[in-house]
Amino acid sequence: MAKKGFIRRYLNLSSNNLTGLIPTANLPALETLDLSNNLLTGEIPENIGLFSGLKVLDFGGNVLSGRIPNSVTNMTNLEFLTLASNQFSGEIPRILGIMKSLKWIYLGYNNFTGKIPEEIGELTYLNHLDLVYNNLTGEIPSSIGNLTNLKYLFLYFNKLNGPIPKAVFNLKNLVSLDLSDNSLSGEIPELFSQLQNLEILHLFSNNFSGKIPAALSSLPHLQVLQLWSNRLSGEIPKDLGKYNNLTVLDLSTNNLSGKIPENLCSSGCLFKLILFSNSLEGEIPKSLSFCKSLQRIRVQENKLSGELPSEFTTLPMVYFLDISSNNLSGRIDLTKWNMPQLQMLNLAKNSFSGPLPDSFGSNNLENLDLSANKFSGSIPRSFGDFSQLMGLKLGENQLSGPIPDQLSLCKKLVTLDLSHNQLIGEIPASFASMPVLGQLDLSVNELTGNVPSNLGEVESLVQVNISHNHFYGSLPSTGAFLAINSSAVLGNNLCGGEKISGLQQCDYGVKNRVRWFVLTFLLASLMMFAIIVFIAIFIKQRKLGRELKRVESEDGTWELQFLNSRILRSITIKDIVSSIREDNLVASGRSGLSYKGKSTISNKLFLAKEVAAISKSCWMEWTELCKINHSNVVKLLAMCRSEKAGILVYEYIEGKNLSEIVQGISWERRLKVAFGIARALKYLHCHCSPCVMVGEITPRKIMVDEKNEAHLRLSLPGINLCSDNKCFNSSAYVAPETRGSKAFTEKSDIYGFGLLLIELLTGKSPVDPEHGAHNGIIEWARYCYSDCHLEMWVDSTIKNNQGLMIDCQNQIVETMNLALQCTAGDPAARPCAVELVKTLESIVRSSSCVSSSGFKLFGVSM
Incomplete structure (x- = not known):
């Protein structure tokens, strides 16, 4: 019981899996009300204004819906309003403009529509305005220019149009501006020179045209500049980077021309230079040869010419170098190659000549493309x-x-x-x-x-x-x-x-x-006859190993396809069909039942998965999957089908299904599972021709063996929905752009991998009803990862998950960052499979969470 005269000012019930509605109460003295990261539903009570003394209101990361009630304006002292990652709809209330004390508004990851209200500009104490991932339309209101204390303005992933209003450049304290993934147009103003505190500028995926303003070169604190996927033209400002502190520069997929400026790496901190798909010309600047911080260089599909600078091939940190599809020339065998981190080198479609070098100075090289040049010798x-x-x-x-x-x-x-x-x-x-x-x-x-x-x-x-x-x-x-x-x-x-x-x-x-004729002089006629018979039988058996077999049984006619004659000799159709009985059942799922089988000939174990009848078109696709061979992919050995059913025969993995153990395994094992599946995706996307799409990457399709190696079981998307025309899927594990009958892509697989990472990190599944399918869990994860809740989320993750150590917090944060990149709404913003493997390797190497001996578990390259 509280002591006499004691007044409760703070109520924090966050991250407790609370359900139901927000209760009503009359606590005028309460200053902080935090119900974030729960499973609350329904609407905000109309009488929420009874909490008139509140300074902090946080309902983020729930499943709340409806509109923001007008009574919130009774909380005239409110400084922090966070309703992010819910399902709120309707327009953002104009009356928020009378809440003069507000410093923080976070309404992202909802379904708000309409325009950004002009009245937002009356909140002159506002420091942070975040309205991302909504369906806001119209132009950015010029009244935002009144928010002179604003440091963070995030409006990305909406449907905003029109130009950047000039009033934005009144925001002298702005540190980060992100207007990406909208339909903004017009030129990027030179008025950016007024934002001298700007560190991060994201304007990518819009319709901006004209030149890149030279004013960007004058921003002394600018670190990240991303303008890709617009319609920008003209030259890159010659002083860009000279007075900046650039770490990331991405101007790709525009119509830029002219030369690459000499000063891009003047800060000595530039590690990502992305300029591909433009019309840049001239030589690669010699200054880039001395940019020791560079790690990723992509300048392909331009009109660059000349030879490679000698020092350019000795950059110590570069792991990805793509200068293909240019007009570069000269000999590369006379240049010293010493790039110890290099994994991917693409010099294709240039005019390089002379002999090939003996080495590229790297023991890590995974992909080397020197095609379409003039190399000789x-x-x-x-x-x-x-x-x-x-x-x-x-x-x-x-x-x-x-x-x-x-x-x-x-x-x-x-x-x-x-x-x-x-x-x-x-x-x-x-x-x-x-x-x-x-x-x-x-x-x-x-x-x-x-x-x-x-x-x-x-x-x-x-x-x-x-x-x-x-x-x-x-x-x-x-x-x-x-x-x-x-x-x-x-x-x-x-x-x-x-x-x-x-x-x-x-x-x-x-x-x-x-x-x-020759053998008759050497052998008796009887021996010759025996040899001929033996050869005939052997050739016939070899041929049978790859042919389609038809076998009659009680269930009708079964077609059986093996692509490996050794498997044919060790497993029979009787073994497969007889394994389909209840006492052999080991797993059940949406696409069928799985049974453990055993060969009567060789005692070889296999997994027989019973599925719906396989159509002819899907039968051919299954045949292609039989050819896949990778240590992190479960091998498909054979297929059977009748008019009523189909059976897929996989290798048997001794271990457990990831869905059964994900809650109880250590962080080290979770990270190893993620690494194994990333390797599988890299193989399927980059080294199969044509590349293979997984469709769904669910824990139920991943077996973890006794050595903690993950094995991904491939299946055609929507096998029990197959028809002669198409196979499609609508699972909670697939990307939003592939719902219904749309084809799966590499980027949709990456989205599924991001969902898997979130589940490995949090134990929360996108198919759990309380999360409202995968959109809900992603919005919840983004909310947890926001600046204001990151520390709290990491602490709760460490406490609530077995085997997570406090030393792992850096790995947890970086892995969540990767998960959110993978589940970006725009497929183009998601990384590729090669980057997944690279990032996970970096996460493990950069942390003391796993010992050097432990890292050997992850260090096996594909």
């Missing part, structure tokens, strides 16, 4: 030392000499393109030992000899092109050669099976007669 044997390489493209050059055997040492190589060169000799037989090789293009060269028969035994190989060479003899009759398109073998003297249209059949009869 041989392929260096030292390329076999690129142990992390997953993609190597050297096509459309003038390379000669044999293909070095050493390339087969690149055990992680998925894509190899050596087409349109002058290479000679044979295909190295050692290529058959490359475990994940998926695409091989050797077309339009001077290669000779037979195609190695064991190349058809590379299970991961799905696409081969050897056309227009001088190969002779028979094609392998297995693997990727089984149903190869005739265009991929034209221009040779090859023969093959009857299934390959346009290619003559091999005349095995003549060879057999010659062989029989």
Whole structure:
């Protein structure tokens, strides 16, 4: 019981999973009312004004709806009003203008409509105005210029139009201005020179035109400038960066011309330079060669010319360098390459010439694209030392000499393109030992000899092109050669099976007669007969391993498809069908039931997933998924179907479903799961041809094995909704732009990964009813991540989740930041899969949360 005369001034019930309506009360002395981060529903009570003494009102992060009641204006002392991340609708009340004490308004992530009221300009004490992620329309009111104490103005992701009003430049104290993702137009005014305290300026994804104002160069504190995806033209201001403190500059996807200014890195802090898809010309400035802070450089699709500056190839922090599709020239073998962090290098579609360098000074190189240049000489044997390489493209050059055997040492190589060169000799037989090789293009060269028969035994190989060479003899009759398109073998003297249209059949009869004639001198006729019979049986069995089988059973006719003859010999149709019984049930889900099966021949375990009847179109798509081979993707071994049902046969992973353990695993294990799925996405998006979309990335589709490795089970989107025309999905785990029948994209997969990260961080699922599907959980997460609630959220996350240590707080914050980037409403603003892996690696390396020995768990590259 409170002591006599004691007055309660503060009531904080945040982050308690409270449900129901906001209670009514009459507490005129209360100064702080914080009910944020709960599950409250309904509307704000009409008599909320009874809290007349309030200074802080925070209802953010709930499921409240309706309009803001007029009675809030009775709280004349209110300084902080936070209603963000709810479902409020209607217009922002004009009468807020009479609440003169307000310093903070946060109404983001709601459904407010209409215009921003002019009366906002009467709140002269306002420091922070945040109206993001609503449906506000009209122009930005000029009355905002009266808010001379304003430091943060966030209006992004609305439907605002018109120009930036001149009155905005009265806001001399403005530190951060974000008007991105609207329909604003007109020129960017030179009046920006008046905002001398500005640090962050985001105007991207609008319709701005004209030149980039030179006035931006005069802002001494400017760190982040993002103007991408507009219609800006003219030159980049020559003094940009000279007097700024630039760390991030993104001017991509505009119509800019002229040269790249020399001063962009004068601050010595620039780490991201993004200028692609413009019409920039001239040489790469030598000053960038001394910008040791640079990490990511993307200047592709311009008109840059000249040679690479010598010091440019020794930048110590660069991990991503893309200067493709320009007019650059010169030799790169005479330049010292020492870029120890380099993972991705793209010099394609330029005019570089001369021999290839032996090294690029990095042990981390994953993607190397030097195609469509004028490189000559041989392929260096030292390329076999690129142990992390997953993609190597050297096509459309003038390379000669044999293909070095050493390339087969690149055990992680998925894509190899050596087409349109002058290479000679044979295909190295050692290529058959490359475990994940998926695409091989050797077309339009001077290669000779037979195609190695064991190349058809590379299970991961799905696409081969050897056309227009001088190969002779028979094609392998297995693997990727089984149903190869005739265009991929034209221009040779090859023969093959009857299934390959346009290619003559091999005349095995003549060879057999010659062989029989020779062998009759060496062996008795009985032994010869036995050998012939044995060979015939062996060839027939090999052929059966890849053919479609039809088997009669009590349930009717089953079609069975294996793409691996070894699997055919170890699992029978009887094993698969008989596994579908209740005592073998291990999982059930929206798309079907899963059963644990066991081969009667080899005791091999497998997972049989029962699904709805598979249409012909979806059947072909499943066949493509059988070719995928990655350590973080559950292998699809075979498919069966009848008129009434289908069965998918996966490898059996000994472990637990992520949905069963996500609440109880340590932070280290959660981060490892995220890293594994990111690696899987990187493989599926970047190293499969065509790239593979996951559709849904849910915890139920992720198995975590005994070594804490995550394995993503692929399935076609909406398998039990498949028809002969399309397969579609409307799950809570898919991106908003792909709801209904729209096709999935790489960016929609990234969105799903962001939802998975939020669930790993918080334990909250987008399918839980209290969160109102995925929009609710994302808005809640963004609210928690806002400046005013970040510290509180991290503390509660550490307390409420088993295994989270206080030393992990930096990792938690950075991971949540990545999750919010992934779930951005604009697909173009989401990172790609390569960036996911890079960011997660950086998160682990930069924190003391996980020991160096622990990091080895994450450090396995794809």
